[in-house]
Amino acid sequence: MSDIEEISKKLLEFRNDRDWEQFHNPKDLSLAISIEAGELLELFLWKNAEEANKEKVKEELADIFSFAFLLADKYGLDVKEIILDKIRVNNEKYPVAKAKGTAKKYNEL
Numbered sequence: 001m002s003d004i005e006e007i008s009k010k011l012l013e014f015r016n017d018r019d020w021e022q023f024h025n026p027k028d029l030s031l032a033i034s035i036e037a038g039e040l041l042e043l044f045l046w047k048n049a050e051e052a053n054k055e056k057v058k059e060e061l062a063d064i065f066s067f068a069f070l071l072a073d074k075y076g077l078d079v080k081e082i083i084l085d086k087i088r089v090n091n092e093k094y095p096v097a098k099a100k101g102t103a104k105k106y107n108e109l
Contacts, residue, residue: 011066024074033071043056094109
């Protein structure tokens with residue numbers, strides 16, 4: 001079993017043991033990702049990046065990843081596959097020769 005499969009299995013077990021699937025529709029999972037991302041941003045508010053509490057960053061990232069995995073499951077998406085596909089697309093949009101060292105968007109390269 002891959003790491004991604006193990007994570008998905010544990011998340012689904014945790015959710016199912018608590019009968020929470022009824023609350024985990026795509027809309028609410030998407031909202032939860034956004035809310036948790038806001039909580040992550042709050043850790044950096046009015047601080048330098050080095051001042052953010054690393055343990056709290058870890059907790060918020062875990063929440064974001066968890067809800068993202070659950071959302072992927074709702075749509076029957078393979079997390080490894082969709083990330084690798086996105087990397088391939090980005091490789092085409094951002095060729096090294098044009099994108100290296102710049103933060104410009106692909107349509108500005």
